Amino acid sequence: xxxxxxxxxxHAAMTLLRDIDLRSVVHRRLLAHAxxxxxxxxxxxxxxxxxxxRVDIAVIxxxxxxxxxxxxxxxxxxxxxxxxxxxxxxxxxxxxxxxxHVVGAMKLLPLWWGVVVATTSNxxxxxxxxxxxxxxxxxxxxxxASLLWRSEVLxxxxxxxxEKNFSRLSRKKLYEELALILPRRKMSEVVRAALKSxxxxxxxxxxxxxxx
Numbered sequence: 001x002x003x004x005x006x007x008x009x010x011h012a013a014m015t016l017l018r019d020i021d022l023r024s025v026v027h028r029r030l031l032a033h034a035x036x037x038x039x040x041x042x043x044x045x046x047x048x049x050x051x052x053x054r055v056d057i058a059v060i061x062x063x064x065x066x067x068x069x070x071x072x073x074x075x076x077x078x079x080x081x082x083x084x085x086x087x088x089x090x091x092x093x094x095x096x097x098x099x100x101h102v103v104g105a106m107k108l109l110p111l112w113w114g115v116v117v118a119t120t121s122n123x124x125x126x127x128x129x130x131x132x133x134x135x136x137x138x139x140x141x142x143x144x145a146s147l148l149w150r151s152e153v154l155x156x157x158x159x160x161x162x163e164k165n166f167s168r169l170s171r172k173k174l175y176e177e178l179a180l181i182l183p184r185r186k187m188s189e190v191v192r193a194a195l196k197s198x199x200x201x202x203x204x205x206x207x208x209x210x211x212x
Contacts (some may be wrong), residue, residue, distance in 0.1 A: 016071070016073060017071050017072050017098050017118060017119075017125070018071055019074065021071075021125075022069050022118055023057070023069055026067065026069065027042070027057070029127075030096075030116075034059050034061070039061055039196075040059060040061040041058075041061070041195060042057065042058070042059055042060075043057070044058075046058035048086070048088075048089050048143075048146075049085050049088065049089070049143060050146060053081060053082045053084075053086070055067070057069070060192055060196060061192075063091035063188070063192075064089065064091050064092075064188075064191075065091065065093065065094070065133075066089075066092070066093040067093070068082060068086070068093065068094070069096050069097070070095065070096075070097035070101045072098050072101075076101055076105060076108065079108055079109075083108060083110065086136075087110065087139075088138070088139065088140040088144070089139060089140070089143050089144055090136060091135060091136055091139065091188070092114070092133045093112070093113045094113065094115070094116060094133045095113055095114070095115050095116070096116045096117075096127070097115070097116075097117065098117065098118055098119065099117060102115070102117050102130070111134065112133065113131070113133060114129070114131055114132050114133030114134075115129070115130040115131040116128065116130065117130055139184070139188075141179035141182070141184055141187050142176055144179075144187055144188065145174075145178045145191065147191055147195065148175075148178075148191060150171050150174065153166075153171075153175065154167065156190055156194070157177070157178065160182075162181070
């Protein structure tokens with residue numbers, strides 16, 4: 001895959017591709033369709049496992065996709081932990097990185113991760129897909145449930161007609177109870193629905209450059 005946008009010529013003068021610039025162009029170009037889809041939620045910095053890791057960009061629609069960014073100034077020191085956390089929660093994942101990190105990253109990533117390389121030239125930022133993403137079959141239902149707020153878990157349990165009083169249980173126990181009650185596929189559905197129905201995410205404003 002090769003995507004070139006003359007509007008990104010400002011990046012050509014940069015020696016290093018910074019996180020803020022990489023994130024901006026990914027939102028504007030690679031995720032433009034997701035932003036325009038009424039059934040899709042795009043969220044920056046989605047926390048996993050209560051702070052164990054964060055998804056740089058989460059795309060939530062019929063599944064949960066994680067996009068991890070590694071710009072030139074980043075290191076790969078946290079990537080093994082991020083791979084582990086992603087593997088417990090997301091359905092698909094893609095690493096978008098620069099040539100500086102691609103060789104080292106490929107040695108660490110499971111085969112289900114997609115890999116995209118970002119480069120800069122006098123034509124702007126270009127993206128080249130090295131490997132497509134695949135389905136992750138290792139999602140942990142309890143870890144998936146941990147994306148929910150306590151109030152959301154209680155509301156889901158109530159909607160399921162559970163008569164047991166769960167209000168005194170710890171958050172961890174609530175996740176375990178929900179994972180026992182719901183099949184894996186149904187768990188994914190209710191978690192995605194809860195995330196998309198939230199009204200107070202930090203920032204859900206559509207990037208201005210996606211308006212056209």
